[in-house]
Amino acid sequence: MANNVSHITDYKVLARVVLILMSLTLLTIFVTSFHLGAFSVTVALLIAGVKAFFILTYFMHLKYESLLLRLLVTMIFVLYAVIILITFIDYAYR
Amino acid sequence: MSGNKKNEYVSYLEHQGKYKGIFSWIFTLDHKRIGLIYMYAIIVLFSIGALMGLLMRIELIAPGETIMKPQTYNGMFTVHGIIMIFMVVIPGLSVVFGNFFLPILIGAKDVAFPKLNRFSWWVYITGCGLAIASQFMQNGPPDTGWTFYAPYSTTTGSNVIMATFAAFVLGFSSILTGLNFIVTIHQMRAPGMKFFNMPLFSWAIYATAWTQLLATPIVGITLLMLIAERLFGIGFFNPSLGGDPVLFQHLFWIYSHPAVYIMILPALGVITEIIPTFCQKKIYGYKAIALSSLAIAGVGFLVWGHHMFTSGMSDQARWFFSFLTFLVAVPSAIKVFNWLATMYKGSIDLKPPFLYALSFIFLFTIGGTTGLLLGSVATDVQVHDTAFVVAHFHYIIFGGMGFAFFAAIHYWLPKMYGRMYNMKRATIAWGINFVGFNLLYFPQFILGIEGMPRRYFDYLPQFQPLEVVSTIGGFILIGGLIFMISNLVQGARKGEIAPANPWHGTTLEWQIPSPPPLENFDEAPIINPNPYDYK
Amino acid sequence: MSEKEIHIEVHRDDEASKLGMWLFIFTELLLFGGLFLVYTVFRAEYPQNFHEGSLELSVTIGAINTIALLFSSMTVAMALSAIQKNNRKLAMRLIAVTLLMALIFLFNKYIEWSMKFEHGLYPGSPLMPHLGRGDLMFFSLYFFMTGLHALHIIVGMVLLTMCFFKIKNGTLNYQKYIHLENGALYWHLVDLIWIFLFPLLYLIT
Amino acid sequence: MFSNASNFVHGVDKAFLIIGGFSLFFLVSFTGIMIYFVVKYNRKRNPKATQIKDNTLLEVTWTTLPILLVLYMFYVGWQGFFPMRQVPKDAMQVTAIGQMWKWKFEYPGNKESDTLVLPINRPVKVNLVSKDVIHGFFVPAFRIKEDCVPGKNNFSWFIPGQLGDFDLLCSAYCGVNHSYMSAVVRIVPQDKYDEWIAALQVKGNDTNIGHSVLDKNGCLACHSIDGSKLVGPSLKSLYGSTVEVKTNGTTHKISADDEYIKNSIYDPDKDVVTGYPQGVMKSYKGTITDKDVQLITGYLKTLK
Numbered sequence A: 001m002a003n004n005v006s007h008i009t010d011y012k013v014l015a016r017v018v019l020i021l022m023s024l025t026l027l028t029i030f031v032t033s034f035h036l037g038a039f040s041v042t043v044a045l046l047i048a049g050v051k052a053f054f055i056l057t058y059f060m061h062l063k064y065e066s067l068l069l070r071l072l073v074t075m076i077f078v079l080y081a082v083i084i085l086i087t088f089i090d091y092a093y094r
Numbered sequence B: 001m002s003g004n005k006k007n008e009y010v011s012y013l014e015h016q017g018k019y020k021g022i023f024s025w026i027f028t029l030d031h032k033r034i035g036l037i038y039m040y041a042i043i044v045l046f047s048i049g050a051l052m053g054l055l056m057r058i059e060l061i062a063p064g065e066t067i068m069k070p071q072t073y074n075g076m077f078t079v080h081g082i083i084m085i086f087m088v089v090i091p092g093l094s095v096v097f098g099n100f101f102l103p104i105l106i107g108a109k110d111v112a113f114p115k116l117n118r119f120s121w122w123v124y125i126t127g128c129g130l131a132i133a134s135q136f137m138q139n140g141p142p143d144t145g146w147t148f149y150a151p152y153s154t155t156t157g158s159n160v161i162m163a164t165f166a167a168f169v170l171g172f173s174s175i176l177t178g179l180n181f182i183v184t185i186h187q188m189r190a191p192g193m194k195f196f197n198m199p200l201f202s203w204a205i206y207a208t209a210w211t212q213l214l215a216t217p218i219v220g221i222t223l224l225m226l227i228a229e230r231l232f233g234i235g236f237f238n239p240s241l242g243g244d245p246v247l248f249q250h251l252f253w254i255y256s257h258p259a260v261y262i263m264i265l266p267a268l269g270v271i272t273e274i275i276p277t278f279c280q281k282k283i284y285g286y287k288a289i290a291l292s293s294l295a296i297a298g299v300g301f302l303v304w305g306h307h308m309f310t311s312g313m314s315d316q317a318r319w320f321f322s323f324l325t326f327l328v329a330v331p332s333a334i335k336v337f338n339w340l341a342t343m344y345k346g347s348i349d350l351k352p353p354f355l356y357a358l359s360f361i362f363l364f365t366i367g368g369t370t371g372l373l374l375g376s377v378a379t380d381v382q383v384h385d386t387a388f389v390v391a392h393f394h395y396i397i398f399g400g401m402g403f404a405f406f407a408a409i410h411y412w413l414p415k416m417y418g419r420m421y422n423m424k425r426a427t428i429a430w431g432i433n434f435v436g437f438n439l440l441y442f443p444q445f446i447l448g449i450e451g452m453p454r455r456y457f458d459y460l461p462q463f464q465p466l467e468v469v470s471t472i473g474g475f476i477l478i479g480g481l482i483f484m485i486s487n488l489v490q491g492a493r494k495g496e497i498a499p500a501n502p503w504h505g506t507t508l509e510w511q512i513p514s515p516p517p518l519e520n521f522d523e524a525p526i527i528n529p530n531p532y533d534y535k
Numbered sequence C: 001m002s003e004k005e006i007h008i009e010v011h012r013d014d015e016a017s018k019l020g021m022w023l024f025i026f027t028e029l030l031l032f033g034g035l036f037l038v039y040t041v042f043r044a045e046y047p048q049n050f051h052e053g054s055l056e057l058s059v060t061i062g063a064i065n066t067i068a069l070l071f072s073s074m075t076v077a078m079a080l081s082a083i084q085k086n087n088r089k090l091a092m093r094l095i096a097v098t099l100l101m102a103l104i105f106l107f108n109k110y111i112e113w114s115m116k117f118e119h120g121l122y123p124g125s126p127l128m129p130h131l132g133r134g135d136l137m138f139f140s141l142y143f144f145m146t147g148l149h150a151l152h153i154i155v156g157m158v159l160l161t162m163c164f165f166k167i168k169n170g171t172l173n174y175q176k177y178i179h180l181e182n183g184a185l186y187w188h189l190v191d192l193i194w195i196f197l198f199p200l201l202y203l204i205t
Numbered sequence D: 001m002f003s004n005a006s007n008f009v010h011g012v013d014k015a016f017l018i019i020g021g022f023s024l025f026f027l028v029s030f031t032g033i034m035i036y037f038v039v040k041y042n043r044k045r046n047p048k049a050t051q052i053k054d055n056t057l058l059e060v061t062w063t064t065l066p067i068l069l070v071l072y073m074f075y076v077g078w079q080g081f082f083p084m085r086q087v088p089k090d091a092m093q094v095t096a097i098g099q100m101w102k103w104k105f106e107y108p109g110n111k112e113s114d115t116l117v118l119p120i121n122r123p124v125k126v127n128l129v130s131k132d133v134i135h136g137f138f139v140p141a142f143r144i145k146e147d148c149v150p151g152k153n154n155f156s157w158f159i160p161g162q163l164g165d166f167d168l169l170c171s172a173y174c175g176v177n178h179s180y181m182s183a184v185v186r187i188v189p190q191d192k193y194d195e196w197i198a199a200l201q202v203k204g205n206d207t208n209i210g211h212s213v214l215d216k217n218g219c220l221a222c223h224s225i226d227g228s229k230l231v232g233p234s235l236k237s238l239y240g241s242t243v244e245v246k247t248n249g250t251t252h253k254i255s256a257d258d259e260y261i262k263n264s265i266y267d268p269d270k271d272v273v274t275g276y277p278q279g280v281m282k283s284y285k286g287t288i289t290d291k292d293v294q295l296i297t298g299y300l301k302t303l304k
Ligand code: HEA
Pocket: B147, B260, B261, B263, B264, B306, B307, B325, B326, B328, B329, B330, B332, B333, B334, B336, B364, B365, B367, B368, B369, B371, B372, B374, B375, B376, B380, B383, B384, B385, B389, B392, B393, B396, B397, B400, B401, D026, D066, D069, D070
């Protein structure tokens, strides 16, 4: 309820995060403009992953949430990754 | 106990609130009333679906056209499947008994979001309405099978869009219910009740709710893609537009395999409640049972490919899925072992709920172990898409989840209505059901091994004798079910007044009067760290 | 109405609402997850067509949209901080900026889609079946994914607009801000999904 | 004990016996235990339950043993299946084409047959194709099944080991006449086979060309030529008659001329014959050439 002291994120932190996110966006555009084939896919997705991490941690306050919730979020991403991997056991060997 | 004297308190059945009459039910926020209105809807839908099952059996009593045309038959098994799966067994136990008893079992006054709960029911009814309407719209009932396999579903002329949309809506309701239950279990437990002090039915509901929450969106998006495909000619699954029909099967089963655990986990939970009560004995292996529910739900996410062994998947995928399928059987086995161990040296009272529980173990073992035959690639090649599969899932869904539902209602009816049914009649009805059920479905195992494909309107003459036996079984079963239901209805309306704790159970629902008061607990319940504390 | 009924309706548990919102976000993630799975499969099948398809999309518009969404994500997070600090004016302004960004996003999407429409590229158009299978699939996915995403933007806008008016009439305040917290979570989710959509559709060529 | 209809019967039936045997063992022993407990510990006889403590060792045992057991079952199943994917190099090739509700078998040399005739004891690889929706190539006696998926090239292979006729069924649901989509697999000695294949017509050399166009494209699954009503209207005395059709919701009469027949094939959903559902027949644009349409029309004229 209202009496649980919830964390108030500083405006500065948010501004800094958004700057990081924007520079990462520009970085992706820059890197992928070189047509590096499979490499550019990996890099682009990795950067997207980092961006997602920032959004989850700071914008969505995961940093200040209970361990349980953080574990659950991790679990969802792991589950999803496993589902994709398993599907590709079929597609990769066709 | 105060349960016997009616005028000491106002039970949830009498409490009127803001609205009167039927509106006091469909606009209620009380989890118990919502549980009941779900149950009424489900019984009606079950009767419709079951009637269709019976009509199919009559059609199959002889080769060739008996009472209907092939197209009618195809529509019939499709709608039978859709009704039974999406409207009866997936919500089934969890919305009826989960709603009614989950909050009570964990010592809460209600679920976490009562309004959302009511909304889920409305969504559910809307979905049912849409599905029923798809029967009567101009293009005729959908005829794709409940699996909606592309590309047939993208090209057939029948009402597929409507039916898939209905399934989408029902899925939405299922997600909301799951969400509600998870939050309820996390946030609403009575002070002092830790996770490992919860009765095991709550654990089962918890595992189920996660599966509902995480698997359903996948089928949601799949059905949306199917609708887009039909409306806009986007060819995700249609090979002539560049799509991939096998991808549809992947997406469909990524949901629909976990969905079978949505059906069975609450059933396993119910049985786990009933056995200790009727043996007057602490459940054996509490932790093993609790964790095996989570294990089934978890591993259950990864085995979907066993429905596609003959679809032309890569060989690697075939062995991998077969391997995982076998692993998922182990936690189910653990539960059965623990149940048997609980019965050891108990003081067994052979009342109808316990009879249903025992027959559940029998039927679930048959259904489950034939699941192993399906999970093994070599044997699945022979019996995939045959009557064997039909027998497997009727055994495990109807024999498992269905019989667990009957067990639950015989167990909890005194609590829900405060009245008792006639024991003798209930026992006789159980006997008829058990015999009819086995007669109906067992022959289909043999038919399947001999090579009788499923979804067959017509068949080769050598299959006829067993088909006849099966149909006769169907008629016996319907007799038993009608007898059972009428006994229950009579009990609920005019039966003897039931005491608060007729079976001498120890879980929280038995500590409050029958029927429960509006907010379940007039004073804060005392939490025993061991929910099954028999002395 | 009895007292008990009132009790149920007033009953409020912010922890529970937040957990509920997170669970709902999980389902949304998996909803899009299904689509990403389809995307991955077809990308593996038709890499060349996906390459050519994404060349047709304007990186500039995509980048502007990404920046707009990221910025809006920040403003809505700030709005939450503002209301927690009991600064209603600022919170309302920040929500307004967020909505403005969302409108910019939708406007760009509209421009982009109508460009495709002019070229005869839209689901069900007479031209589409004449494309190669891979191209067809790329554009089908493009429309389906961005369309569904745009729908989520609109839902998010509705939620935030509601928060705006609730702040205005005071039902949402520094003691009771769970609606804004949940609305913001939803908005971040929309952003999160776009972060993956953008490189997959526009960049990876 | 096992039949030798094909080389896979042994592996598959062995898996059935082993897994089924264990299942039966569990079923019988569990039922036995339940009945025993119910009798022995009945409340009348045993009014007071004895509480027992959990035993971790027991829990671990009955977790480990089933794991080992299922691993063994998995192994048996895989052993029975694995050979089904290892096609010998010298296998003869046949293509099975599934199309709404008819099987066709294509032999090398552009020959085609309705029956799958094969020589005994020779490995054969069956390539599985579908022209419309998913069908299932299923020969119960041989223990083989694999789907014909449109746009994919699946296969199945086996060595027939027994002379005679066997049922071939379509196992994957494919529409109205799914249950009628069957064919015969005829296993014959090698010399008989050679004779038969030599006599088999090369495709397209049929005497009645118009009829064979209909047959080849699977039209006859839905349209009879003898006046009986199947899925679609019969084609008998259709040409020149007046048909009542529904176009965009309005009913009107139309005369069945060349143009109408052509439209019915290329755009069947435009003029829908009353009493029949829309969307059942798909467009054959791109499948049937203009020339074939003329052949069909010519043939229809003879069906009086
Ligand atoms: C409630 C629903 C439910 C449940 C719980 C299950 C449980 C299982 N199912 Fe079933 N299944 C369906 C509903 C269900 N199924 C449906 C509806 C279909 C058809 C869909 C369609 O195509 O229309 C289907 C189809 C289906 C197939 C595909 C068949 C095909 O189309 O070719 C397979 C294949 O592996 C399978 C396997 C299993 C297995 C291994 C389990 C296991 O979880 C079972 C575990 C249980 C036990 C093993 C029994 C208890 C244990 C013991 C008695 C101890 C002894 C055992 C050991 C030592 C291991 N099922």
